[in-house]
Amino acid sequence: MGFLMKLLSYPYRMAITLRHWMFNCGLLKSESFSIPIICVGNITVGGTGKTPTAEMILGYMKDHYNVALLSRGYGRRTKGYLEVKTSSSYRDVGDEPLQIKLKFPDALVVVCEKRADAIHRIMRDHPEVNLIVMDDGFQHRHVNARINVVIIDSTRPYYEDDFLPAGTLRDKVSSLDRAHYFIVTKCPVDMQPLDQRIWRKNLHRIAYQKIYFTRVVPTHAVALFPTQNVLEAGAEVIVMSGIGNPRAFVSGVKKSYKVVANLTFPDHHVYSVADIERIVALLEKHPKAMILTTEKDSVKLRRSKRVPDVMRERLFFQPLKVEFLEGSDPDFLGTLKSDLEGKVHLDPNV
Secondary structure (H helix, E strand, C coil): CHHHHHHHHHHHHHHHHHHHHHHHHCCCCCECCCCCEEEEECCECCCCCHHHHHHHHHHHHCCCCCEEEEECCCCCCCCCCEECCCCCCHHHHCHHHHHHHHHCCCCEEEECCCHHHHHHHHHHHCCCCCEEEEECCCCCCCECCCEEEEEEECCCCHHHCCECCCCCECCCHHHHHHCCEEEEECCCCCCCHHHHHHHHHHHCCCCCCEEEEEEEEECCCEECCCCCCCCCCCCEEEEEECCCCCHHHHHHHHHHCEEEEEEECCCCCCCCHHHHHHHHHHHHHCCCCEEEEEHHHHHHHCCCCCCCHHHHCCEEEECEEEEECECECCCHHHHHHHHHCCCCCCCCCC
């Protein structure tokens, strides 16, 4: 099976190489805009931590700019340009854009698969917007962002990876030359300076590039629906997740709670009646257990009529925040703002 996957990865590699060549030759166009754009992306698929990073940047920049967030809206059943409302269905706008809108209800959140077209529309319909944070899009190249922030998963080193479907790479490693910032995510809290130096040696490709090391820290669990139940440390929990790389989430839960069951679904999973029945059966088997899911999954369940009362009374989600490790510049956001305002030189050819 490994040999077959390796063989199947070659057409993908060739297609990506051809595509980059077409951009480099001008056969495909990369458009620049007068409005500054921060692109938060990666070169791999699934669960690197783009959305928490985009939320962190949006949360900081909204105090200094009129910020819009632009996303493709992966997994939605609609097409074209849509502005996300707090009342939107995740099926129409995507789970991650809706999660961001619920967290920042006053921010303009837009989904559109053609990002350059969306930027033109934002500039036309919302002239007050003076900064766009683009969640994903680094590998597409149709938009020439002012700053590229590339997320790297420390648990899946890209230099040991392979192209899809043999591995998780969806872009060439050489594309990292276009990055301005690297954020290495999911680092162990006791990450040693030697490990950071190894990562810096592998990532630091251009003089002006900056490298940060972070981990995702779980915050206090929140009840998704009104309930008399509480989720205390050490309590029994049924873990439920449908995200790209659930290992870090599950590992973090185990540090605070007693996991009696672990249900893992594919990324952007749509919960079915059969899934709900399976969860209810586990609740009957573990009468003291609560359900603990991710913030992204909670967005998909909050308005679902399929969720019975027995689940509603025991369903919690765990928001995450990004924490910078010792050895990183603690003022990432301030430095990013300075770079955005042109106070620090960024190569104009990148």
